[in-house]
Amino acid sequence: MELTGVEVAAYERVSKDESGVERSPEEQHDGHLETCERFEWRLQTPTYREVGSASKYQRKARAAFDRLIADLKADRFTARVLMLYASNRGSRQTEEWLELINLCAKRDVVFWVEQYDRIVDPRKPRDRKQLIDDASKAELDVAEMSQNIRRTTKASARKGLPHGRIPFGYRRIYDDRTKQLIVQEPDPTEAPIVQEMYRRVKSGHHLKAIARDLNERGLRRRGGGEWVPQNIGLMLLRECYIGLRVHDPARKSAYHPLTPGASVVEGQWEALVSPTDFYSVKKILRDPARLTNEHPGAVVHLLSGLVACGTCGDGLRVNRKRKKYWRYVCVKSGCVTIDKYELETYAEKAILAYLTTLSSHLAVDEGTAELHAVQAELAEARSELDELAASVVGKRTRSRFAATVAAALEDQIEKLEAKERELQTPAALSGLIEPGGAVLSQWRTAEFSTKRALAKIILAATPDGALGLGQLQVLPIGPGRRKVPISTMHRTRFYRPLSAD
Numbered sequence: 001m002e003l004t005g006v007e008v009a010a011y012e013r014v015s016k017d018e019s020g021v022e023r024s025p026e027e028q029h030d031g032h033l034e035t036c037e038r039f040e041w042r043l044q045t046p047t048y049r050e051v052g053s054a055s056k057y058q059r060k061a062r063a064a065f066d067r068l069i070a071d072l073k074a075d076r077f078t079a080r081v082l083m084l085y086a087s088n089r090g091s092r093q094t095e096e097w098l099e100l101i102n103l104c105a106k107r108d109v110v111f112w113v114e115q116y117d118r119i120v121d122p123r124k125p126r127d128r129k130q131l132i133d134d135a136s137k138a139e140l141d142v143a144e145m146s147q148n149i150r151r152t153t154k155a156s157a158r159k160g161l162p163h164g165r166i167p168f169g170y171r172r173i174y175d176d177r178t179k180q181l182i183v184q185e186p187d188p189t190e191a192p193i194v195q196e197m198y199r200r201v202k203s204g205h206h207l208k209a210i211a212r213d214l215n216e217r218g219l220r221r222r223g224g225g226e227w228v229p230q231n232i233g234l235m236l237l238r239e240c241y242i243g244l245r246v247h248d249p250a251r252k253s254a255y256h257p258l259t260p261g262a263s264v265v266e267g268q269w270e271a272l273v274s275p276t277d278f279y280s281v282k283k284i285l286r287d288p289a290r291l292t293n294e295h296p297g298a299v300v301h302l303l304s305g306l307v308a309c310g311t312c313g314d315g316l317r318v319n320r321k322r323k324k325y326w327r328y329v330c331v332k333s334g335c336v337t338i339d340k341y342e343l344e345t346y347a348e349k350a351i352l353a354y355l356t357t358l359s360s361h362l363a364v365d366e367g368t369a370e371l372h373a374v375q376a377e378l379a380e381a382r383s384e385l386d387e388l389a390a391s392v393v394g395k396r397t398r399s400r401f402a403a404t405v406a407a408a409l410e411d412q413i414e415k416l417e418a419k420e421r422e423l424q425t426p427a428a429l430s431g432l433i434e435p436g437g438a439v440l441s442q443w444r445t446a447e448f449s450t451k452r453a454l455a456k457i458i459l460a461a462t463p464d465g466a467l468g469l470g471q472l473q474v475l476p477i478g479p480g481r482r483k484v485p486i487s488t489m490h491r492t493r494f495y496r497p498l499s500a501d
Contacts, residue, residue: 009079072103088138097135157247169194184269204450243271310475311335358435470494
């Protein structure tokens with residue numbers, strides 16, 4: 001076949017090869033240029049080039065291959081030769097490869113395979129058989145490799161061994177000679193960042209605010225990239241941070257629940273956060289309200305959309321009157337208007353007063369028995385510590401032994417006091433604030449997102465008996481009294497809808 005001086009095209013592809021064994025598209029291109037120079041071929045530009053898998057396990061479409069097929073079908077492919085470094089560079093799927101072979105055969109296009117250093121004509125029976133055999137072998141190799149990987153991954157999962165990319169916050173130590181994993185351990189630089197993220201999300205901070213703050217402080221992702229809210233959200237949902245090894249091939253995202261076939265075992269590495277903090281953050285991030293309510297950082301006023309008009313029930317928004325002062329107004333029909341500073345000051349005082357007295361007015365529920373048990377155990381531990389101190393003073397106990405026992409009792413008391421505070425705090429407020437006498441100092445140091453989260457809980461339109469004061473509604477001033485000052489307290493009410501019962 002005389003092909004000197006003809007026009008040729010090249011398809012250059014490589015899988016993501018971290019081993020460096022496979023030739024890159026650039027290296028394949030250099031080889032094609034040498035061949036073109038040898039046969040005086042004219043190589044079309046741009047070439048069909050991409051990086052990605054060609055097997056049935058590929059996760060993203062191959063744009064260049066799809067464009068090649070589309071050009072052949074639409075008769076836009078004008079070259080006489082299609083150059084490939086190896087036949088498995090074209091495809092590792094028999095059906096897909098057959099389509100390419102048939103399209104080329106129909107349009108008198110032949111293959112140049114660098115690996116064979118010769119023309120392969122799909123119209124000739126033996127050449128066609130070789131191309132098909134190559135595709136079948138490539139598909140078989142990929143299937144066997146996938147099977148081995150799945151088997152190995154499942155076996156390592158049963159043993160609680162880590163798998164895949166090293167999670168941010170950890171590092172892995174390997175044996176220098178055998179390259180076998182020795183241990184996965186917390187990274188001294190990254191682990192504190194992960195722990196800070198959990199604390200801040202639990203405290204009501206938005207992911208956008210966390211990402212912005214970390215970037216401003218120069219704390220970048222591994223590799224130097226900036227943090228974005230989506231990265232943080234997906235990362236904090238990974239069970240590896242509480243020391244669990246999860247094997248669930250059917251789950252597509254950490255935002256999705258585990259599938260019935262999932263296996264969860266204790267991982268052979270140290271947890272970075274407690275299960276309590278992890279599941280609290282998980283509940284926050286998976287809350288459907290986060291997907292339908294305000295965007296993080298979009299709201300800048302404490303009560304915007306939370307307070308309502310006492311006449312029409314529409315939410316109040318903030319605007320500015322003649323550049324003089326800010327006010328909450330009924331956007332729908334203009335029923336009410338009230339000064340922003342006065343309303344927010346009144347709402348803050350009401351919220352703080354409610355939180356201050358909340359711990360002494362908690363409703364009896366299924367957690368009360370556990371609280372009483374913890375308080376009894378706490379009283380017993382404190383009594384034992386007092387008795388130990390008295391025995392040391394009376395010289396009935398050796399001081400060295402007493403010091404050891406006292407340290408254990410103090411540690412137990414500290415854990416019981418933390419558990420008591422947790423049980424005394426309603427689940428909705430857990431991580432945001434601790435009700436009681438110290439709420440004022442907590443409120444002053446809290447970020448706006450935390451205050452906003454508390455306001456949404458306490459000023460929600462919940463029925464009687466539920467947590468919160470009820471929805472704060474603003475009433476109209478009324479006719480004939482517009483020039484008479486009326487306090488915010490007399491212009492507002494806390495509304496609770498009738499219970500479903």
